[in-house]
Amino acid sequence: MDCKIITDFSGITALEAEWKRLWNAAARPEIFNSFDYVSAWWSVHGSAYSVFTPVVFDGSRVIAILPLVLRDGVLHFFSHTDSDFSDILCEGPHASAAITLIMQELKKHDSKWDWAALDNIPEHSLLLQTLRGQKRLPVNITARAVYICPTLDMHAGDESLYERLHGGKRNKQNERRLQRFGEITFHHIETKEAARVCLQRFFQQHSNRRAIEGPRGQFINESSRKLYAALVERLDLSKELRFSVLRVGEKDIAYHFGFQTNERMLFFKPTFDVDYWAYSPGKVLLHKLLVYALEQDLSFFDFSIGDEVYKRKFANRIDTNYRIVLTNSRWVSRLKRLQVSAEANAREAVGNRLLSGMRSFLDSVQSSFTQRATVNRFLPATAATQYVFRPEDSNGDVPGVGELHPAGLSWLAQQSLSSEHFMPMGELQSARELIKEGHRFFYLSDDAGLAGGWLKKTDSGQVFSKVRATSRAALQNFLRSAQSLSHQQNCEVAVLILR
Numbered sequence: 137m138d139c140k141i142i143t144d145f146s147g148i149t150a151l152e153a154e155w156k157r158l159w160n161a162a163a164r165p166e167i168f169n170s171f172d173y174v175s176a177w178w179s180v181h182g183s184a185y186s187v188f189t190p191v192v193f194d195g196s197r198v199i200a201i202l203p204l205v206l207r208d209g210v211l212h213f214f215s216h217t218d219s220d221f222s223d224i225l226c227e228g229p230h231a232s233a234a235i236t237l238i239m240q241e242l243k244k245h246d247s248k249w250d251w252a253a254l255d256n257i258p259e260h261s262l263l264l265q266t267l268r269g270q271k272r273l274p275v276n277i278t279a280r281a282v283y284i285c286p287t288l289d290m291h292a293g294d295e296s297l298y299e300r301l302h303g304g305k306r307n308k309q310n311e312r313r314l315q316r317f318g319e320i321t322f323h324h325i326e327t328k329e330a331a332r333v334c335l336q337r338f339f340q341q342h343s344n345r346r347a348i349e350g351p352r353g354q355f356i357n358e359s360s361r362k363l364y365a366a367l368v369e370r371l372d373l374s375k376e377l378r379f380s381v382l383r384v385g386e387k388d389i390a391y392h393f394g395f396q397t398n399e400r401m402l403f404f405k406p407t408f409d410v411d412y413w414a415y416s417p418g419k420v421l422l423h424k425l426l427v428y429a430l431e432q433d434l435s436f437f438d439f440s441i442g443d444e445v446y447k448r449k450f451a452n453r454i455d456t457n458y459r460i461v462l463t464n465s466r467w468v469s470r471l472k473r474l475q476v477s478a479e480a481n482a483r484e485a486v487g488n489r490l491l492s493g494m495r496s497f498l499d500s501v502q503s504s505f506t507q508r509a510t511v512n513r514f515l516p517a518t519a520a521t522q523y524v525f526r527p528e529d530s531n532g533d534v535p536g537v538g539e540l541h542p543a544g545l546s547w548l549a550q551q552s553l554s555s556e557h558f559m560p561m562g563e564l565q566s567a568r569e570l571i572k573e574g575h576r577f578f579y580l581s582d583d584a585g586l587a588g589g590w591l592k593k594t595d596s597g598q599v600f601s602k603v604r605a606t607s608r609a610a611l612q613n614f615l616r617s618a619q620s621l622s623h624q625q626n627c628e629v630a631v632l633i634l635r
Contacts, residue, residue: 137199137230139237141245142189145178151191154198158225164260167376167395167402168219169203176366177215180359188249189214190238192230200226200234202263204252211242211252211462218363220285220404220440221457222254223261231266236273242462243274252462256283256441259456267460275462282459286451288437290429294452301430307423310416317412318385322424325379331368334381338391339364342407344549348564356553364393371395380428382421384412390421399435401425411544414572419446426450523615523631525622537616540578543588548577551586558586558606575601580617585610589631597628 142148148155155171167173178185185205192200202224203214213222226234242249257264259281267277290297301307314320325331339355346353354360371377375396382390390408394401403425408417429437439447441457548567552559559567567577570590578600579588587610589603600618605611615631622629 137192137194137233137237139190139192139234139241141241142191143187145182145187148174148178148187148189151198151201155201155225158198158201158227161227162223162225163228163262164223164258164400165397166219166221166223167397168215168221169213169223169225170376170397172370172376173367174203174214176363176370177218179366180363181217185212190241192226192234192237194230199230200224200238202235202238206249209250211249211254213254213256216255218360220256220402221258221261222256223258224263224266226262228262231262232269235263235266236270239273239275239462243464246275246464251464252460254460254462256457257460258285259458264458264460275464278461279458280461281456283441283457284443285441285455285457286439286443286447287453287455288426288439288450289435289453290433290437291435292452298430301423301427307420310420310423313415314384314389314412314417314420317415318387320420321383322421322428323381323383324373325381326373328368328373331373331379332365334379334388334391335365335368337388338393338407340550341391341409341546342405343553344410344546345407347549347553347561348410348545348568350561350565352561380421380425382408382417382424384417390417392421392425394425396434399433400438401429401434401436402438403440409546410549410568411546413545413568422446521633523618523633525619525629525631527623527626527628537613537620538580538582540580540617540621543577543579545571547579558588558604580610580614582610582613584613587611587614589614597622597630598625600629600631603631603633 142151152171159165159170185207188204188206188211190200190202190204191198203222204211205214205216206212213219216222224231224235242252254263257279264279267273267279311320325334339361343353343355355364367377368379373379378392378394378396378401380392380394381388387409389412390406392403392407393405394403396402403422406418406421408421426437437450439451545564545568548559549564552561552564570577573592575590575592577588578591579586585606587603587605589600592599592601598621603611603614605614611633618629618631
């Protein structure tokens with residue numbers, strides 16, 4: 137056997153047939169290591185990396201590939217920026233000898249790399265299991281558990297699983313609540329034309345939700361959008377890529393971008409229309425996916441990395457992802473191990489949800505300093521200004537103005553994503569709470585600019601609060617609209633503007 141390091145992607149392309157053979161023969165083929173996924177990732181991110189992939193040959197036959205790339209002196213797995221699971225591609229009986237040869241070859245070329253950070257390696261992976269059995273290797277290796285990965289083993293003998301998925305009381309309640317908007321349907325997209333159209337809605341729904349929950353979503357970045365578009369073009373939509381849609385009436389209200397390989401469904405990237413948040417579309421989508429996996433007689437429903445509460449509700453097995461660090465120096469190895477340990481301990485002590493909340497809080501603080509000065513900067517200097525319009529005051533003479541339009545969370549999130557001058561991102565969470573309390577946001581958009589506020593009915597009339605505008609003229613037009621509303625509905629309309 138011999139080992140060679142491939143340093144150009146054309147060399148990877150030449151190995152396509154051998155790569156696919158090894159991937160298909162794996163006990164658990166990871167979609168993120170598949171040739172098509174790697175090719176899609178490289179087409180988007182390749183300009184920032186160099187190929188540095190050890191390949192082991194037995195004569196002319198390829199028996200192992202460790203899919204690595206190099207950036208700034210650090211070795212990573214291919215697709216590491218968008219991968220939940222990684223492993224070596226190798227014929228099982230030759231794993232020990234092949235990995236030893238790979239480590240020896242990496243050692244020979246240690247002047248070209250400083251250390252390796254190999255992330256998201258499952259505990260049952262061939263690479264991790266083989267390394268644990270190796271006593272002496274030419275490089276220093278440390279492994280640390282990093283992520284929890286809940287999984288539902290659908291053949292574990294859970295007799296209540298079928299009833300929980302098909303007859304659960306809570307599932308039926310969630311569906312009944314959504315049915316008020318129309319008939320509920322669920323399907324997988326299986327044509328590239330339809331997938332291209334739905335992908336844009338998927339991006340927008342995901343970005344809107346992340347804008348509200350914080351931090352910003354990944355699809356703000358063009359590179360992430362390009363990768364998912366490339367995956368749609370390269371992967372088989374009838375089996376490998378499961379792009380699922382939950383529809384109510386004529387509207388797509390939730391999507392799931394996931395994968396199905398080797399009798400295993402991978403729950404990867406779900407999202408939903410935030411205007412339907414109160415009706416639990418995400419839970420209904422997950423329920424439909426679980427029922428699909430059951431009806432297809434799949435062996436596993438993998439919830440991927442992350443220890444969210446809703447995953448524990450269904451999971452009956454908890455797996456672990458590891459990070460493997462390779463170094464040439466024992467001291468560097470210890471420092472890297474301490475670094476990984478500190479990161480893992482922080483996650484365990486504080487929790488991913490709290491860390492996300494801290495990031496969201498910092499975003500809101502930043503927006504208060506950078507954006508608030510440009511919101512309503514032309515308003516009176518007093519702390520609050522109130523206008524009250526009464527039907528009897530107009531005498532039937534109300535100037536013509538544009539129409540006030542209702543807006544949901546999705547519209548507010550899109551405004552925040554396009555420009556925080558009108559709706560700072562830090563205020564989106566409070567906007568969700570206002571909607572829960574019965575407020576509705578109305579806006580007026582015309583040549584003068586954009587203006588809007590929160591409307592709530594009271595015993596004496598209607599009140600617009602937290603009014604904002606992008607120009608003085610836009611605010612004046614909004615006030616005329618409020619006066620017109622008072623005349624049309626024959627009620628008192630108050631407009632409260634907070635500086």
